[in-house]
Amino acid sequence: MLFGAKPRFVTFLSALCNEEKNATLVNLSAGLGRLGSDVVLLDARQSGASVAKWLEIQIVATLLDVAHQKRTIQQATMTTSQGFKLASFCRYQNTMPDFQPTTTLVMKLNKIVEKLGNSADIVLVDGELDDSNGLATVALEEGEIVIQVTNHPDSIKTAYSLIKRAHGKFGRRYYGVLVTGVNEFEAHRVYDAMAQAAGNFLSVPLNFVGYVPQDDFLRRASRSGRTVLDAFPTAGAAMAFSRLAQQMTGIDEFASLHG
Structure with a gap:
């Protein structure tokens, strides 16, 4: 992945349940914050099952x-x-989002998102593909995209579907794969299978x-409204999120993948 240029947007598309996706985003944001990064977690979903709702934070603006x-x-x-900032794209009103795009509004929102990115070291995005298989703004579409998946066949199928949908919209580009709820061997097995299918x-x-x-x-920390890094810092999940956070700050190492 390329984590060098600003604005630095990393959008997560998840093939897991909302609870697992939200816990991942919150803990990774907290891990980056602990390393001294100025992190914004952007809720860019319109479905209402977002990280902002999961955190039980009242959205003022x-x-x-x-x-x-x-x-x-x-x-x-x-x-x-938890040590990071939170921004929301729009509110939710029952099942109808209050985001009704016009060309002018879309352009304004894209500039605002770019400004948000320029004000932070990194913006992690709780994202979803819309009806046209795009992301909320062009700025996010030009950033990095990470697919979160686990080893269940349905999750792998959903993850591949997300890549296929995005590919139809964006064409050939890189996608990151984060495998959760598994050991290292199983994670590489899932990734290898996905990489082979996506490549072929x-x-x-x-x-x-x-x-x-x-x-x-991780589940116990989430139930208490805390991050696993704070509640159980020596747990396996806590160390994994710390590694991921360190990895995302390793600009030179990952820039070479796209060089």
Whole structure:
């Protein structure tokens, strides 16, 4: 993966349940914050099953409010107790999102997202593909995309479907793969199978980002509203998130993959 240029957006598309996806994003954001990175976790989903809802944080202002000149970008960026900042793309009103795009609004939102990226070291994005298989803004589409998957056949099938949908929209590009809930051997087995299928049928190159083992301490920390790095710092999941955070700050190492 290429983590060198600014703005540095890394969008996560997950083939797992929302609980597991949200725990991954929160713990990885906290891990990056512990390394001294200025991290923004951007909730860019419209489904309502987002990381902002999972954190039970009341959203005072969104980037859509900023685009409508009702709020400032500072008001739409909240500092969490876990050591990172949180921003939300839009609110949720029952099943109908309040984001109804026009060309002018889309351009404004893209500039706001770019500004958000330029104000931080890294922006982790809780993302989803829309009806046209795109992301929320062009700025996010030009950033990195990581597919989160586990070793269950349904998860692997969903992950491959996400890559196939994105490939139809963006063409040939790199995708990172993060395997969670497995040991290292199983993580590489899942990645190798996905890389072979994506290469053979789509000519899409994948990069192995890493893995997070199945760990009851992660679930226990999540249930108490804390990160596993804070609650159980010596747990296997905590060490895995620390490794991932260190990896994402290794700019030179990963830039060489695209050189």
